[in-house]
Amino acid sequence: MGGLGSGRPPSFPTTLDDLKAVDLPYLRRHRMLEPGRSGTLRWSRAGRETGSIGLRCSGDAVLLSYRVASWRGTETEDVEERVPLVRTAQPFGGERVWFACPGCSRRCAVLYGARRFRCRRCIGVPYGCQREPAHERLLRRVQGLRARLGGELYASLDMPFPPRPKRMRRASYRRLQVRAARPERAMVAAAAERFGLTAEGLEDLF
Numbered sequence: 001m002g003g004l005g006s007g008r009p010p011s012f013p014t015t016l017d018d019l020k021a022v023d024l025p026y027l028r029r030h031r032m033l034e035p036g037r038s039g040t041l042r043w044s045r046a047g048r049e050t051g052s053i054g055l056r057c058s059g060d061a062v063l064l065s066y067r068v069a070s071w072r073g074t075e076t077e078d079v080e081e082r083v084p085l086v087r088t089a090q091p092f093g094g095e096r097v098w099f100a101c102p103g104c105s106r107r108c109a110v111l112y113g114a115r116r117f118r119c120r121r122c123i124g125v126p127y128g129c130q131r132e133p134a135h136e137r138l139l140r141r142v143q144g145l146r147a148r149l150g151g152e153l154y155a156s157l158d159m160p161f162p163p164r165p166k167r168m169r170r171a172s173y174r175r176l177q178v179r180a181a182r183p184e185r186a187m188v189a190a191a192a193e194r195f196g197l198t199a200e201g202l203e204d205l206f
Helices: 024-029 134-148 170-195
Strands: 020-023 038-045 048-057 061-069 076-089 095-100 110-113
Touching (some): 020 024, 020 048, 134 170
Antiparallel strands (some): 020 110, 038 048, 061 076, 076 095
C-alpha cells in the first residue's frame, strides 16, 4: 500500500482541499459500514494515484491502516488508527452514524488525513474557498445559480440570464433571479474595492 505521503517528506497543508478525506456518506453508499466489511480507499489526481488507506469496519468502529513518511522523509511509518462510530436517534425514527474524532471525540461526518486522520477543527486549516478573494467566491456562487438553470458554469456574466426551464414554476424562477442578483451586486462592489475601479471599469473583467 502506497499510503499517505509515502516516499516523500511530509508536507504541511494550507487548506482542507490539500488533504485526503474519508467521509461517511461515501462509506455508506458503498456499504463499507457493515460489520466485517473491509476494503481500500484510493485517491487520484489526473489519473495518477496519490494515496490509499485500508479500512475495516467492526460495527462500532472503523480501523484505518496506512503509511506516512517519517519526519526525516527517509522511511515510512505504519499507522493503525481506530475511529469510533457513534449513533444519534433521528426525529422520525432510525439513527444517524457519525465518526468520533480520534483527537477530540467530537462528532463529525468527515475526517481529513495529514499525518493522522482528524476532524476539521483538529486539523486547523480552512477550506480552500476561505482563501479566495471575496469577489471570486461571489462570482462562483452566481455562476452556480445560473448553471442550475441550464447556463454554462463558467460563462461570462455579460451573457443574458438563462431562460426559465420549461418545467420550472415561474415563482421558483423569480426566486433564483433574486438570489443571483444579490451576490452579483456584492461581487461587483468587492471587485471594485479590490482593484480600485468603478463598477463601470469592471465590465471587461466579467
